[in-house]
Amino acid sequence: MPLPGVRGIGITAGQPASDLSDLPTLLDKAERLGVDTVELPTCAMDLIIGGRIRRPHLERLKQACAGRSLGYSVHGPLAINLFDDPVRLPRHFDVLKASLEIAGELGALHYVMHSGVMPLQPDEVIDAAYGRQREWLARAGDVARDCGLLLCVETMFDYQPSRLHASLPSRLAREIATIGHAHVWATLDFSHAFLRLGSVGGDYLAEVAALAPFAKHLHLHDSFGRPDAFETVFPSEKFAFGHGDIHLPVGWGAIPWEALMERCVFPDGVLFNIELNPRLWYAVDECLERTRALVERAQTSASR
Template sequence: MLANGALGTGISAHKRANDLGDFAEELDMIEELGVEAIELPTYDMDIVVGGKIRQPQMKALMRACGGRDVAYSVHGPLSINFMDEAWRLPRHMEVLKASLEVAAELGAEHYVIHAGIVPQQQANGVEAAYLRQREWLAKAGDIAAQHGVMLCVETLFAGYEGKGLTPTASRLAQELAAINHPSVAATLDFSHALLRLDYEGRREDFIEEIKTIAPWARHLHVHDSFGRQDDIWMFTDGERVAYGHGDLHLPVGWGEIPWDRIVEECEFPEGVLFNIELKERYWYVAQDTVDATKRLAGNARTTKVARAA
């Protein structure tokens, strides 16, 4: 842990071979960057199959991860959605339970779950979806607590996969306060939060929104963007970069996220992890991104009070 109370800097790994036979080489490469933690993309590893853990694949992951001097976090299936229709929620929970077991076996400190998404609809329907999410996240928090894992709900952005509405950073903070569970916190994805506000024409509210969610954010997703909607047909990712559209997962400093203002004005919980999510096409500047993020983590303001008053 850094002198300011931050856990330090991590980076998300990328799966290589589907059988994970070369995943140890990925982790070796990441350790050479000098990070304190690695986020594991278990959502794309065929470890949870039909709601159950496939043990041969789990053992392959354990072999790759074992004996390393880093902390781990886990990003589970992106499709788990507790704002979904009520009849589907037990299925989401089945997948989450298995995924939390995977995280616990790996010794992960943080488990990332996406905030819910619902189609655009009238207010009563939206509020009913928020109620479902509060009830089921509280249940999920109990399971996470049993495994010694912090469930971290990630900020998303409007229009994700055309499904419509997801909470802003401030609304997610409001929901977490209502749940008030010691094992349910936030993953603050800065790019997602900016994209969400840009959709509503409220970019100027970004810092205030971040201030609201920061006391809940035990886990951060650090990558840059311009916060512009991905609403023009593009042929390549390179074209999206040229226009600055979408959730680009750029190196820190390439976009328009005001990183210095964030660490100057926001207060995060002690033990917060600055985890980088860098697109593979930009790994030629991975070390620069780690160094920039280490500076941010070292300058961050933290507090032992993990909840907003």
């Protein structure tokens, strides 16, 4: 039974085949774990073609999800970037709107999208991009409201160190507060924040604690907060060096999980979602056990 204020524990489904033929098996595996929700990676499901929903494929997805003991969240296309050139923002919004409508038809609780990323520019150029992002997120919040779900904007990191700008968690918190929309919240990805602070420096616990009250959705996976420093060949080599966004099981990296649970206060209705590297699903039971232990220690606005 989730603690007061915690919506539950979820896990991201593995990436299905393009025809979704193996999705029922993936959902069966998640159901056997006893999680409350599954996060569907609609970003990798061929559901939108040229900004329009591909209805036969969506029906296939809905059939796979129907009649289960699971709730759902959705992770939309990663390439949606509201920091992009203004000329292309309507195209981004078309895909975002279609993605939100898909999530609504699935009965999803939360829709996850990435916050903006852009090349390093003078401060006034970056501030203008934030302004555009706020405007388009407010519009998207209206769509999310009409679809009966929450839009949760995810913390990102500069995956090309020293070349890209991504929001610090505290900046994303200020942006969400400024938008002030009841259907626009944050997705706090603890590892993404760890990588961002590992690149630019700063107080990781303080940064994450600043965003926690706005984070209805959490992504849990581990890392060492080390940006990619050089090319590796095999996936196991990235694990060996501890570089990048490697989506390790909780407890395998260097994120200070216990300290985070002591420092952070999450909003009522927060959902803990595990994002485990598919290569490491052999450790899913261990990861889930550690996540459940963290949930037992979590503080929410409803439990204080």
